Amino acid sequence: xxxxxxxxxxxxxxxxxFSPAAQKLHTTQSAVSKRVQELEALFDIPLFDxxxxxxxxxxxxxxxxxxxxxxxxxxxAAVERFQRPEVVERRVRIGVTELTxxxxxPRFVNVIQQCYPRVVIEPDVDMSTAxxxxxxxxxxxxxxxxxxxxxxxxxxxxxxxxxxxxxxxPGMVSAKRPLRIHELATHRLxxxxxxxxxxxxxxxxxxxxxxxxxxxxxxxxxxxLLGLAVSGFGIGYxxxxxxxxxxxxxxxxxxxxxxxxxxxxxAALYKSERRSTLLASLVxxxxxxxxxxxxxxxxxxx
Numbered sequence: 001x002x003x004x005x006x007x008x009x010x011x012x013x014x015x016x017x018f019s020p021a022a023q024k025l026h027t028t029q030s031a032v033s034k035r036v037q038e039l040e041a042l043f044d045i046p047l048f049d050x051x052x053x054x055x056x057x058x059x060x061x062x063x064x065x066x067x068x069x070x071x072x073x074x075x076x077a078a079v080e081r082f083q084r085p086e087v088v089e090r091r092v093r094i095g096v097t098e099l100t101x102x103x104x105x106p107r108f109v110n111v112i113q114q115c116y117p118r119v120v121i122e123p124d125v126d127m128s129t130a131x132x133x134x135x136x137x138x139x140x141x142x143x144x145x146x147x148x149x150x151x152x153x154x155x156x157x158x159x160x161x162x163x164x165x166x167x168x169x170p171g172m173v174s175a176k177r178p179l180r181i182h183e184l185a186t187h188r189l190x191x192x193x194x195x196x197x198x199x200x201x202x203x204x205x206x207x208x209x210x211x212x213x214x215x216x217x218x219x220x221x222x223x224x225l226l227g228l229a230v231s232g233f234g235i236g237y238x239x240x241x242x243x244x245x246x247x248x249x250x251x252x253x254x255x256x257x258x259x260x261x262x263x264x265x266x267a268a269l270y271k272s273e274r275r276s277t278l279l280a281s282l283v284x285x286x287x288x289x290x291x292x293x294x295x296x297x298x299x300x301x302x
Contacts, residue, residue, distance in 0.1 A: 004035055012032065103292050149197075162292045166184065182211060184255070192220070
């Protein structure tokens with residue numbers, strides 16, 4: 001049994017077919033099919049149900065897939081452990097949210113390339129819940145999202161926090177004193193939906209203080225909410241520091257509200273079963289790189 005045979009089985013299942021597996025492994029579809037057939041011949045068992053058009057595993061094929069998954073993880077862990085950082089060569093898929101992509105993702109990728117020049121990073125920008133599902137499905141290996149998921153299947157490490165503030169179009173709210181939260185709730189509020197980690201955190205916070213805003217406009221896109229706030233459609237919670245230039249330019253105004261919004265913690269998550277020194281190192285680099293203070297940061301971490 002060879003790793004080429006095991007990889008062929010693994011990627012056919014992961015990607016849903018022989019053709020995408022061949023593209024992933026940089027070979028031909030016939031070569032992938034041959035490797036799977038060699039594996040079947042070795043144990044004299046069918047791994048795929050060939051009466052179906054789709055690549056569906058047999059019962060024994062399911063067992064073999066789980067074995068293949070563990071063996072490949074152990075191989076990758078061994079390679080990472082015994083290779084020097086500068087010669088570790090692999091691809092890592094990292095899922096991030098819009099806010100991270102808009103702020104410190106460039107400097108994070110930059111510092112990874114400095115420490116691991118042969119590691120190729122593939123960023124995936126999506127909503128927090130979608131990234132969580134991709135992590136469970138092994139479509140990404142590491143995600144950096146608001147710390148809204150308490151799941152024992154993940155190892156979670158805090159990387160930083162975001163200070164949010166209520167913001168709107170200048171002049172939209174005329175108040176000589178800070179608004180109380182129930183007064184704020186009489187205005188239309190721009191909120192992030194239940195696919196957003198920040199949206200989930202603040203939805204729980206609203207419930208904890210007994211506030212249920214009646215008039216909300218919800219979007220899962222931070223950029224869309226920002227555009228709506230600038231246009232005067234409502235008051236939304238926005239990252240204070242990275243949007244301060246827009247406040248200084250008179251495009252947005254901070255609305256003082258009591259009680260203050262709690263800070264939104266961000267965490268790096270990976271599957272607890274995946275023991276990888278490279279992933280652990282990337283988490284530490286994320287902790288060093290994390291900075292929600294300004295947009296599109298390109299400078300490297302010293």
